Amino acid sequence: MALRYFSSPMPTALITGITGQDGSYLTEQLLDQGYTVHGLVRRTSNTVRSRLDPLFHNKDVYNKNLFLHYADLDDTTTIRRILVKTQPDELYHLAGQSHVGASFDIPESTCQFTAMGTLKILEILRDLEKQPRFLHISSSEIFGRPDESPQNEHTPMRPVTPYGVAKTFATQMVQLYRESFGLFACNAICYNHESPRRGESFVTRKITKAAAEISLGLSDEIVLGSLDGRRDWGSAPEYTTAMHLMLQQDAPDDYVLATGQTHSVEEFLDAAFRSVGLDYQDHLQQNPKYMRPAEVTRLVGDPTHAKKQLGWTPATTALDLAKQMTAADVESLKRLAASS
Ligand code: GDR
Numbered sequence: 107m108a109l110r111y112f113s114s115p116m117p118t119a120l121i122t123g124i125t126g127q128d129g130s131y132l133t134e135q136l137l138d139q140g141y142t143v144h145g146l147v148r149r150t151s152n153t154v155r156s157r158l159d160p161l162f163h164n165k166d167v168y169n170k171n172l173f174l175h176y177a178d179l180d181d182t183t184t185i186r187r188i189l190v191k192t193q194p195d196e197l198y199h200l201a202g203q204s205h206v207g208a209s210f211d212i213p214e215s216t217c218q219f220t221a222m223g224t225l226k227i228l229e230i231l232r233d234l235e236k237q238p239r240f241l242h243i244s245s246s247e248i249f250g251r252p253d254e255s256p257q258n259e260h261t262p263m264r265p266v267t268p269y270g271v272a273k274t275f276a277t278q279m280v281q282l283y284r285e286s287f288g289l290f291a292c293n294a295i296c297y298n299h300e301s302p303r304r305g306e307s308f309v310t311r312k313i314t315k316a317a318a319e320i321s322l323g324l325s326d327e328i329v330l331g332s333l334d335g336r337r338d339w340g341s342a343p344e345y346t347t348a349m350h351l352m353l354q355q356d357a358p359d360d361y362v363l364a365t366g367q368t369h370s371v372e373e374f375l376d377a378a379f380r381s382v383g384l385d386y387q388d389h390l391q392q393n394p395k396y397m398r399p400a401e402v403t404r405l406v407g408d409p410t411h412a413k414k415q416l417g418w419t420p421a422t423t424a425l426d427l428a429k430q431m432t433a434a435d436v437e438s439l440k441r442l443a444a445s446s
Contacts, residue, residue, distance in 0.1 A: 116139075116140040116141055116142065117141050117142075117195040117196060118141065118142045118143075118144065118192060118193065118194045118195050118196075119136050119141050119142070119143050119144070119194055119195065119196045119197070119198060120143075120144045120145070120146070120188070120189065120192055120194035120196070120197045120198070120238065121133060121143060121144070121145045121146070121197075121198045121200060122145075122146045122179065122197075122198070122199045122200055122201035122227075123146075123199075123200030123201030123202070123243075124143075124145025124146065124147065124158065124174070124200075125145070125147055125155045125157060125158055126157070126200060126201070126204070126305075127157065127301055127303045127304055127305065127342050128200050128243065128299070128342055128345065128346050128349075129145065129157075129198075129200050129201075130157035130158055130303060131301070131303070131342055131343040131346045132198060132200070132346040132349065132350065133145065133158065133161065133172065134161070135343070135346060135347060135350060136350065137161070137167065137171055137172060141171070142171050142172075142173075143171065143172050143173070144172075144173045144174075144175060144188070144192045144194065145158075145172070145173070145174050145175070146174075146175055146176075146177045146185070146188065146201065147174050147175070147176060147177075148176070148177075148178055149176040149178070157303050173192075175188045175192075179201055179202070179219050179223035179226070179227075180218065180219070180222070180223060180226065182226050182229075182230060185226070185227065185230060186230045189230060189231075189234060189238075190234070193236055194238045195238055195239065196238055196239045196240075196241070196353045197227075197231070197238040197239070197240045197241070198241045198243075198349060198353075199224060199227055199240065199241065199242045199243065200243045201219070201223065202216075202219050202220035202223060202224075202243075202272075202276075203215060203216040203219050203220055203269070203272075204269075204305075205269070205307060205308075206247060206267050206269045206270070206398070207396070207398050209267055209268040209269035209272070210267065210268060210398060210399055213268035216268050216269055216272050217268065217271070217272045217275070220269065220272035220273060220276060221271075221272040221273075221275040221276050221279075223276075224242055224275075224276035224279060224280070225275075225276070225279050227240075228240075228279055228280065228283045228289070228291070231283070231289055231291075232283065232287050232289070237289060237290070239290040239291075239292075239353040239358070240280070240289060240290060240291040240292070241291075241292050241293075241294055241349055241352055241353055242276060242277065242280045242291070242292070242293050242294070243294050243296055243349070244273055244276065244277040244280075244293040244294060244295045244296065244360075245269070245270070245273045245295065245296060246295065246296065246297040246298070246338070246364070246402070246405045246407060247265060247267055247269055247270035247273055247402060248263040248265055248270055248273050248274045248277055248295065249261055249263060249264065249265075249402070249405060250263070250264040250265040250266035250267070250270050250402055251264055251266055251402065251403055251404070252264060252404060252405070255404045255406055256364070256366060256406040256407055256408035257362065257405070257406070257407055257408060258362055258407075258408040258410065258411065259295065259359075259360045259361065259362055259411055263277070263278075266400045266401075266402060267398070267400060267402070270402070277293050277295070277360075280292070280293050280360075281293070281360070284358050289358070290353075290358045291358055292352045292353065292358045292359060292360060292361070293360040293361075294345070294348065294349045294352060294360075294361060294363055295360060295361065295362045295363065295407070296345055296363045296364075297337070297338040297339070297340060297362075297363065297364035297365070297405065297406075297407045298310075298337045298338060298339045298340070299339070299340045299341060299342040299344075299345040299363070300339055300340075300341065300342060300427050300431065301341060301342040301343060301427075301431070302314075302430070302431050302434035302435070302438075303342070304342070304431070309330070309371055309374070310339065310374060310427065310428070310431060311431065311435075312328070312330070313328065313330075313371075313374060313375050313378045313379075313428075314378050314428065314431035314432040314434075314435045315435045316328035316389075317378040317379045317381070317382050317384060317386075317432045317435070318382065318432055318435035318436040318438075318439055319435075319439065320379075320382075320384060320389055321382035321383065321384060321436060322436065322439055322440070322443075324439065326389060327389050327390070327391050328375075328386070328389055328390055328391070329391045329392070329393050329396070330371070330375070330390065330391075330392055330393075330396055331392065331393065331394070331395070331396030331397040331398070332371070332392075332396075332397050332398075332401070333370060333371045333372035333375065333392075334370060334371070334372070335370065335371050335401055335402075336368040336369065336370050336371075336403075336404075336405070336406075337368060337369065337371070337405065337424075338364045338365055338366070338367060338368050338405060338406045338407050339365070339369065339374070339424035339427060340363070340364065340365045340420045340422065340424075340427075341420065341421070341422035341426075341427060344418075344420050344421060344422060345363045345420075347418065348361065348363050348412055348416055348418045349363075351416040351417075351418055352416065355415065355416070359411075359415070361409075361411055361412040361415070361416065362407045362408060362409055362411065362412065363407070363409060363412055363418075363420075364406065364407020364408070364409045364420070365407070365409070365420045365423065365424070366406060366407060366408060366409060367406070367423065367424065368405070368406045369424040369425070373424075373425075374424055374425075374427075374428050375390075377424075377425045377428035377429065378428040378429070378431070378432045381428065381429040381432045381433070382432055382436065
């Protein structure tokens with residue numbers, strides 16, 4: 107059956123990384139605003155896309171306003187074909203290898219997808235007749251060990267992890283294509299952003315899932331690496347709202363998306379466990395396996411530019427997130443138990 111992509115007068119967006127935490131929130135927000143949304147998905151034998159399930163199973167949405175296409179990030183001919191076929195007004199590039207710790211074990215593929223994957227998309231855009239507005243999700247990891255704190259859009263990049271180096275390359279390429287080739291291309295320089303949809307290998311979700319399991323008697327311990335790291339943690343759906351606002355401006359620019367506050371891993375752990383009446387010290391094990399050869403330090407963002415230009419204000423704090431995410435994990439484990 108031929109799908110009709112051009113039935114709506116509303117804008118069309120294409121999202122790489124649509125099945126991820128940010129991709130799923132952004133998709134919901136754009137569909138709510140009447141967009142037609144296309145997403146790129148990797149071809150794997152596992153077709154579980156739990157974050158998109160409610161949309162996927164909604165007959166009024168899937169293949170009407172939401173379409174998925176198979177394409178790997180290094181498959182430039184397919185990406186080009188999808189761009190020509192779907193003619194998006196906005197392209198949100200969220201895909202990539204997003205695990206900082208893992209990037210020490212797989213530096214080459216991290217650079218292949220995160221750095222070269224972004225360059226390949228920019229190269230395709232350069233040749234297109236209709237160039238969509240382009241957003242690249244950059245990261246606070248580009249600052250690494252910064253000389254100044256908090257960091258803003260002008261802070262020099264000094265990455266200390268393979269992931270940070272790959273993101274730095276991609277961020278600077280976005281700037282270069284904006285300045286040299288006139289693309290409407292923006293970097294969303296995102297500090298950590300979390301939600302109940304966060305992948306379970308990231309520390310916040312690992313903590314909240316463990317707190318929920320222990321509180322329900324399903325487990326007794328949590329194994330972590332260093333508790334000393336400090337992060338500027340905000341709420342993922344608030345950050346995807348800002349990403350959309352970035353592409354509605356008159357001119358392309360880079361924006362730091364952050365709360366301006368930091369907490370240690372230990373503080374987040376304490377808040378999550380306390381929220382279900384537990385003391386984390388009764389359950390904590392530490393394992394060097396989860397410690398990194400190099401850690402970023404003093405990472406805290408200054409979101410003044412986003413506040414002034416986009417009118418965006420982050421509302422949710424890290425300690426709110428610890429409670430909300432733990433409560434969501436408790437609920438989902440209870441639902442699972444009731445259904446089995
Ligand atoms: P980060 O997030 O590396 O900041 O990258 P992560 O949640 O992985 O780590 C945060 C801090 O927790 C410490 N830590 C552990 N981390 C993990 N994953 N697992 C553990 O068991 C553990 N124990 C302690 C880490 O050492 C670190 O200090 C995230 C990602 O989303 C990136 O893609 C994004 O660009 C940045 O945030 C901004």
